[in-house]
Amino acid sequence: MRKWVSHDIDLCIGCNRCMEACPVTKKHITIADLNMATEPETEVPQNIIDFSFNCVQCGRCVPVCPAGARRDYMVLFIKYKLRAQKPGKYDKYIQIKDQDKRGFELMKQKLYTTYMKLKHRDLRQYMGSVPSENKEILFYPGCYINSPEVIRRTMKLLNFVGTPYNILGGLNTCCGIPHLLIGEFELAEKNMDLLHAKINRSTPKIVITGCAECFEALVRIKAKHKTEYDILTVTEFLLTHRDKFPKVRLRPNITLHDSCRITRRYNRGEAPRKAIEMFSKLVEMENSREKTLCCYYWNMGHDGANDKNRKKRLNEARGKSKTLACDCITCYEKYVGLDDGIEVIDILELFEEALDKEGGAR
Numbered sequence: 001m002r003k004w005v006s007h008d009i010d011l012c013i014g015c016n017r018c019m020e021a022c023p024v025t026k027k028h029i030t031i032a033d034l035n036m037a038t039e040p041e042t043e044v045p046q047n048i049i050d051f052s053f054n055c056v057q058c059g060r061c062v063p064v065c066p067a068g069a070r071r072d073y074m075v076l077f078i079k080y081k082l083r084a085q086k087p088g089k090y091d092k093y094i095q096i097k098d099q100d101k102r103g104f105e106l107m108k109q110k111l112y113t114t115y116m117k118l119k120h121r122d123l124r125q126y127m128g129s130v131p132s133e134n135k136e137i138l139f140y141p142g143c144y145i146n147s148p149e150v151i152r153r154t155m156k157l158l159n160f161v162g163t164p165y166n167i168l169g170g171l172n173t174c175c176g177i178p179h180l181l182i183g184e185f186e187l188a189e190k191n192m193d194l195l196h197a198k199i200n201r202s203t204p205k206i207v208i209t210g211c212a213e214c215f216e217a218l219v220r221i222k223a224k225h226k227t228e229y230d231i232l233t234v235t236e237f238l239l240t241h242r243d244k245f246p247k248v249r250l251r252p253n254i255t256l257h258d259s260c261r262i263t264r265r266y267n268r269g270e271a272p273r274k275a276i277e278m279f280s281k282l283v284e285m286e287n288s289r290e291k292t293l294c295c296y297y298w299n300m301g302h303d304g305a306n307d308k309n310r311k312k313r314l315n316e317a318r319g320k321s322k323t324l325a326c327d328c329i330t331c332y333e334k335y336v337g338l339d340d341g342i343e344v345i346d347i348l349e350l351f352e353e354a355l356d357k358e359g360g361a362r
């Protein structure tokens with residue numbers, strides 16, 4: 001990372017396009033100061049500390065750079081430099097995801113686990129156990145196992161499709177990407193290695209997930225450990241069985257919120273578009289594909305403008321359609337219920353509605 005950022009600082013021609021594309025709050029930052037603060041051994045001034053903790057690692061600054069520099073990684077390196085002075089909200093997140101809790105914290109975690117297992121009895125077997133039986137598909141919701149509505153919907157659709165699958169949940173575990181986005185590289189590596197070991201117990205052919213961060217973790221694990229399984233989003237997997245779903249029209253039109261990671265970073269934005277076209281007509285927003293805006297989750301609430309930015313995004317969507325579909329669970333959960341003027345849906349709801357309209361999940 002040190003070599004990488006030094007190389008990118010050398011590439012930078014100071015055009016400021018990265019900062020013009022950047023959607024988070026920043027005050028009085030020059031590229032020269034930003035590049036200086038990115039150098040491994042320099043001090044970081046307060047305005048750049050504030051900006052760095054506002055950065056959501058969305059990557060919107062990357063495609064606009066004429067020199068091919070990765071401003072997102074440069075800011076991530078500043079977060080790494082500042083990891084000892086993380087804001088409380090970042091620290092809290094790390095503590096929630098800590099897998100080596102002791103004493104009172106461990107007791108609190110156990111109480112939470114018991115509560116969730118009692119509350120969602122149908123999902124309790126997936127909340128902490130690691131599947132070992134070999135099945136073709138491994139559905140990895142990770143910590144989103146605590147979003148029961150989304151998990152039940154996904155299971156209903158997988159059951160309909162009929163391919164045998166395991167579920168690897170993790171009420172108190174993490175894929176490692178949140179740690180990475182916070183600048184805790186060692187913890188990120190540790191969590192991804194743990195996840196790799198868990199996946200290996202059931203040797204799946206395809207691992208699927210509905211979370212953009214889990215998707216990135218799986219891609220990184222595959223690259224590091226040269227695993228043989230394929231990685232698909234849940235939408236991509238369902239599209240491989242598209243002929244099984246009823247052909248019904250569910251909305252006059254729908255617009256799509258692209259995820260920073262699935263669409264911009266990995267260029268996998270075609271599946272949600274095809275899914276929308278199965279049941280409706282897609283209307284694109286101006287800020288779509290590589291120009292997409294963030295759900296503003298990954299600064300952990302540090303930027304006071306997060307809600308205002310989300311509402312602005314919903315406003316843009318409302319100008320195109322009465323319905324906004326999200327392909328990533330994090331995006332969906334950050335946008336749903338924020339504005340009464342637009343319906344925000346998890347894209348899997350379209351598949352589910354189509355089944356329900358044709359008489360249930362059969």
Ligand code: SF4
Nearest residue numbers: 022055056058059061
């Ligand atoms: S990753 Fe996103 S938030 Fe961070 S500097 Fe780039 S555009 Fe700004």
Ligand code: SF4
Nearest residue numbers: 012013015016018065
């Ligand atoms: S867009 Fe690229 S070249 Fe221009 S200031 Fe940002 S990093 Fe430097």
